Amino acid sequence: MGSYLIKNVRVFDAIDDSAYPGEVLIEGNKIKAVARGRDQFGLDNAAEVIDGEGQFLMPGMVEGHCHLSFVGPARNQDLGEIPPEEHLLRTCRNATFILNHGFTSCYSAASAKLRLDVVVRQEIEDGYLAGPRYRAAGPEITVTGGLGDERKQHMHAESFGMIADGADEIRRAVRICCREGVDNLKFNVSGDEFVGHARAEVVSLSLEELTAGVETAHDWGKKVACHSRAAESVKRAVRAGVDCIYHCDFADEEALDMLESVKDRVFVGPAFGLVHNSVFEGDVVGLTRDVVERMGLPRKLEHTIRTYHEMRKRGMRVVVGGDYGFTVTPMGQNARDIGHFVKFFGYSPAEALKCATAVGGKLMGFDDELGVIKAGALADLLLVDADPLLDQSVLVGPDHFMMIMKDGDIHKDPRSRHDNYQLRQGGHSSRLATGPAPL
Numbered sequence: 323m324g325s326y327l328i329k330n331v332r333v334f335d336a337i338d339d340s341a342y343p344g345e346v347l348i349e350g351n352k353i354k355a356v357a358r359g360r361d362q363f364g365l366d367n368a369a370e371v372i373d374g375e376g377q378f379l380m381p382g383m384v385e386g387h388c389h390l391s392f393v394g395p396a397r398n399q400d401l402g403e404i405p406p407e408e409h410l411l412r413t414c415r416n417a418t419f420i421l422n423h424g425f426t427s428c429y430s431a432a433s434a435k436l437r438l439d440v441v442v443r444q445e446i447e448d449g450y451l452a453g454p455r456y457r458a459a460g461p462e463i464t465v466t467g468g469l470g471d472e473r474k475q476h477m478h479a480e481s482f483g484m485i486a487d488g489a490d491e492i493r494r495a496v497r498i499c500c501r502e503g504v505d506n507l508k509f510n511v512s513g514d515e516f517v518g519h520a521r522a523e524v525v526s527l528s529l530e531e532l533t534a535g536v537e538t539a540h541d542w543g544k545k546v547a548c549h550s551r552a553a554e555s556v557k558r559a560v561r562a563g564v565d566c567i568y569h570c571d572f573a574d575e576e577a578l579d580m581l582e583s584v585k586d587r588v589f590v591g592p593a594f595g596l597v598h599n600s601v602f603e604g605d606v607v608g609l610t611r612d613v614v615e616r617m618g619l620p621r622k623l624e625h626t627i628r629t630y631h632e633m634r635k636r637g638m639r640v641v642v643g644g645d646y647g648f649t650v651t652p653m654g655q656n657a658r659d660i661g662h663f664v665k666f667f668g669y670s671p672a673e674a675l676k677c678a679t680a681v682g683g684k685l686m687g688f689d690d691e692l693g694v695i696k697a698g699a700l701a702d703l704l705l706v707d708a709d710p711l712l713d714q715s716v717l718v719g720p721d722h723f724m725m726i727m728k729d730g731d732i733h734k735d736p737r738s739r740h741d742n743y744q745l746r747q748g749g750h751s752s753r754l755a756t757g758p759a760p761l
C-alpha cells in the first residue's frame with residue numbers, strides 16, 4: 323500500500339452517469355482526491371505515477387450474490403460429496419479467480435459448508451490469500467423438505483443446506499453460524515425449480531421461523547439474506563425484516579408495493595445468470611429445450627424480466643450477482659449480469675454499472691465509501707482498456723483489466739503490460755489465465 327497518482331484516465335465514478343477525463347490520487351487504502359481534467363495534481367514526490375493512457379477507470383465491482391464455495395457442481399448434492407480439504411482449496415482458488423475478474427468485493431449468499439466462507443475470508447483479511455473483500459455466510463438455513471434438504475428417507479445426503487425446523491431450531495442454527503464467525507445469514511424461504519418436491523412457488527419457511535431467525539441474527543449484529551421466489555415468500559421476507567431479498571421472480575403487485583415501502587432498508591438481487599444460462603445455455607448439464615420447458619423455466623424467465631423492470635421503475639436497490647459457481651454458470655462469468663440488466667431489465671449502461679459498484683458497496687455495509695470514486699472512498703479501482711458504457715461484455719474478465727487495485731494495493735499492475743500480453747497469448751501459465759478445475 324503506497325501513494326499513487328493515476329493520470330490520464332476517463333473516470334466513471336459511479337455517481338455521475340458519464341465518464342470524464344480526470345485523475346485520481348490514492349493515499350494508503352483510500353482515494354485522497356479526484357480531479358476533472360488533465361495535470362490537475364502536481365507530481366507529488368510521495369506518489370508513484372500511473373499513466374492510464376486514456377483508459378476507463380471505474381470502481382472495483384461487487385458480486386452481490388456470491389458463492390465462492392460452489393465449485394462447479396452439476397447438481398446441488400454434488401457439493402455435499404466433496405471432502406472438506408479439497409473443498410477449501412477450491413474455494414481459495416475461486417477467491418483469487420474472482421478478484422482477477424475485477425470483483426474487489428463479494429457478498430456471500432451462502433457457503434456450501436459452515437466454515438468455508440469464514441476461513442477463506444480470514445485468510446484474505448490476514449493477507450495470505452489474494453481475494454476480494456468478503457462478507458462470509460453460513461450454509462442456507464432451510465426446513466425439512468426445503469431447498470437444500472437433499473436427504474432421502476433411506477439415505478443421508480447434503481449440499482449447501484443447514485436443516486432446522488421450528489423457531490427454536492432456527493435460533494440455534496443462527497447462533498451456531500454466529501459462533502463460527504459468519505457475517506451474513508441465509509434463509510431459504512421458498513423452493514426452487516430445481517427441487518422436485520418444493521418448486522419455486524412453494525413457500526417452505528414459516529413466518530414464525532423466519533422472524534425468529536432474523537431477530538436472532540440481528541441481535542448478533544449480522545445481516546440476513548434470503549432465497550424468495552414465490553410472491554408470498556417475498557412478503558414474508560419483508561415482514562420478518564430480511565436485509566437482502568434474492569430472486570423475487572414471482573413478486574405480485576402487493577409484494578412489489580411492500581418492497582417499495584422498505585426500499586431504503588432492503589436490497590434485492592435477481593441472481594439472473596442462473597435463470598439465463600439454464601434457459602439459453604443449459605445443454606451442458608442436460609437442460610435441453612424439452613427439460614427446460616417441463617421445468618417451467620421460460621415462464622420463470624418472463625416473470626423475472628417483468629419483475630425487474632418494475633424494480634428499476636420503483637427505484638429499488640438492485641445488486642448484481644447471478645448465482646455463479648454451478649456447472650451451468652461457471653465462475654468468472656459473473657460480470658455478464660451487468661449486460662443482462664441492460665438487455666433484459668431496461669437499465670441504462672450507467673445504471674447497470676452503478677448496480678455493480680455503488681449499490682453493491684452499500685450492500686457490503688460501507689454506505690458511500692465503497693463502489694464509488696470520490697475523495698474519502700476506499701481505493702478499489704479497475705482500469706479497463708475498453709468502454710463498458712458501450713459494451714458491458716468487456717467486464718467479463720480478465721483480459722480487459724489493465725489494473726486491479728483493492729484497498730490501495732495493486733493486485734494487477736498496468737505497468738506490466740508486456741506480461742499481460744504474453745499471458746493472453748498463453749506464453750505464461752498463471753492463475754490469471756486458468757480457471758478453477760471442473761468438479
Ligand SMILES: [Zn+2]
Pocket residue numbers: 387389431432593645
Ligand atoms: Zn445462490
